Amino acid sequence: MAEVQRGCGLAGYLLLLLLMLHGCKARIHKLTLENETRFAVDLNNFGFYANGTLDVNLTSLRLHSDPRMNYSTYPIGFTLSRSRVNGILTLTPEENEACPLSLKEPTNNEPLILFLINVDNLSVTMKAISGKDNVLTAEPKTDKTKGQRTAREAPEVKPETNAEKPGNKQAESQKEAAPVKEKTEEQPEAKVSGEAEKVDENKFYLEKTKEVILALGKVNNSYNFSFHMVIGSLAQGLYSLKFHNCNNRLPGVKLPYSFTVEVTEKNPGGYLSAPEIPLSRLYICMAGVFFVAAMVWVYTLLKHRYSVFKIHWLMSALAFTKSMSLVFHSINFHFINTKGHTIEGWAVMYYITHLLKGALLFITLALIGTGWAFVKYILSDKEKKIFMIVIPLQVLANVAYIIIESTEEGSSDYYLWKEILFLVDLICCGAILFPVVWSIRHLQEASSTDGKAAMNLEKLKLFRHYYVMIVCYIYFTRIIAILLKVTMPFQWQWCYEFLVEVSTLIFFVMTGYKFRPASNNPYLQLPQDEEDVEMDEVVTESGALEGISKVKKTSNGRERQKESTF
Known part of the structure; x- marks a missing residue:
């Protein structure tokens, strides 16, 4: 994980440098x-x-x-x-x-x-x-x-006839009231009339x-x-x-x-396009909803503190970061609507939280998919390679998004970066599915080779549900929501963003519910298989420890014994 932390730190410096070089999105284009x-x-x-x-x-x-x-x-x-x-x-x-x-x-x-x-x-x-x-x-x-x-x-x-022009009506009424006027008073009136005709x-x-x-x-x-x-x-x-x-x-x-x-x-109400006018209110409302969900999650962690793992706190950090990102996104749209452009400081805060949210999301999903912290504390070589690929790609995707936001649509590089963002996003979405698939395959093999088939099948069922959740989330936010966007009336296209945010909230809530810290969680009911194997190897290495057995309690309170092989 040290390599991952160094990569995230480098990405942060690169992002700050990028933000110093590029402008911000606006509706007054040059x-x-x-x-x-x-x-x-x-x-x-x-x-x-x-x-x-x-x-x-x-x-x-x-x-x-x-x-x-x-x-x-x-x-x-x-x-x-x-x-x-x-x-x-x-x-x-x-x-x-x-x-x-x-x-x-x-x-x-x-x-x-x-x-x-x-x-x-x-x-x-x-x-x-x-x-x-x-x-x-x-x-x-x-x-x-x-x-x-x-x-x-x-x-x-x-x-237009003289009767149709409000200015001429006023002139006629004034002429009838005062048929004789000084020459100095008639000149300004003639000037105004000439300007109106022009x-x-x-x-x-x-x-x-x-x-x-x-x-x-x-x-x-x-x-x-x-x-x-x-x-x-x-x-x-x-x-x-x-x-x-x-x-x-x-x-x-x-x-x-x-x-x-x-x-x-x-538009009559400001500089935002018709589909974007409701977005400022939408983002601030969804930020409040995500914040409430994050507070409920923290309360759950404190209530079940003896069943909490490190990844649970990582999930709470993701929820709070998502909420902050939506707040700054709402502020950006507010200034675009009122001034025609964003304020640089608020834009920088939004891009930073957007980068952190994207990195935390994919890291959390991949860690849950591997069973890290719940079942094992060490990632395999294949899983480490996934992280070393997904995290830099996520940084690239967020950098591409920032460049798109700060580049005029007519520039020659705009569509290039848009295609890069779409391709990298699809690669990242596909990559986070590999750890889940590997975990499902491992559980299927374990269910047929050891005596804990029932427990492994419970965990296998949980992983399959999680896999289906990720596939549905990716499929809906990347395909179905976009199809709905291009078929809606133009003034209702903001519903695309609403559907994406609501689906993200549902996905977060369902993930938290399935992997919540509780004594009846299928993960926490299972013994740590990897620790059992390591302990057996240590016990059998020394001939002086022959006949010594290891006693370990299962989740139902019963003791089980493993005799030494020697």
Whole structure:
């Protein structure tokens, strides 16, 4: 176990160093890509309620000149699409074969908005393909020769009469009350009215306006533009914002580009995505439940102190660490909702407790599976190798999780670390099953070779129950809960986290109940077989001890005798 402790200590130092180098998860995103060659970049996914807002500010877009670039046939720009099935790709396989920016007609009733960047005439063409009732606010491109904005397919804003404008009503009432005014009093009113008309000219209702030509700025060979969008009540849902360079869809073409984009997403109640809004309250409530369970467990240990083993206290440490991790997780989501980002100190505390919780969970499960402390105090070589594999993998999995949390979704390493986390998690889950399987096989062999078959069968039954519990826990939290997540309505996806936490609580309670410190526990009713074998070997080594027998009491109070073999 000394190697294990040194490994955990090293992992702690590595984690602290990592936290000093990486930022924290936020909902105000800023992504900078240099010499990127991907044809599609997933900038972010967010669940919007009605009146939620999306602000996108593209700066420093630089396109490396290349004769192979054909922006008319293979455009560049953004797509904003709503998911059909809560997080699953919006585009169909047929649509994915072609560049999404080249779509002409809607293939479904889901909102899909395209922003096509044209660097030749410094414009951005916004195409609303089934735009629902979203409202876009952006600077339109003006025709310098005519002094008019370029918007197609009917004005997006109805011409409002003077009776429909609250400001003009007030002006008319004031005019009727005082038909003659001084010139100095009329100027501020005219200025305010002019500003209101300017704001109206930049607002487009996508339910009616299908195409708008927006302005594209240029500064020192870099391009920029921005837009603000309000999600309507008919268009709320999970949205995916992506950047596309369709030139790089061609075989063998990898044309580099660079840009910086700032994305701010917000719901009426804060910066959290719709499925994440209840998570802060969920985590703090579950933290209280785990804390109560931990206190009940400690009370049980103190009540049966003569039947307590070291692993029982390790189980209590796991429960308290889980509770603390949920508290800091709740605090993180609270600050994200109110400020758009986490507070670094609270994020560090959460990551530390998250790492400790993960390590303690797998160590405890593996130790229980081997029967350590209950039946034997020494791990076999095979079991030691399992620990030397599982613990570093758990450290790697937690480091991968931290990197994912602190990395923007659009960065090139995001999905790599996500795949590493998924793979390592599956390996760890499979590895902790090996000690249980070995213990079951050992008990099956012992039941057929010695005279304590009935007791061994009782323990075998307990191990089989424990094995089934672990398999069900892994299967539910890694597969079933995820399937439920992608089939739920977007505003109910927080139930995925609720199901995972409740299943973890049930698993903890059932494990504690089966291996509780009590005189009627099947583990504690059995004699220590390994100690019997060692004592027999010591007694028979010396000829001077011939005829001496060892007397040992069983759990029912009777004495049994083992005669020396000599």
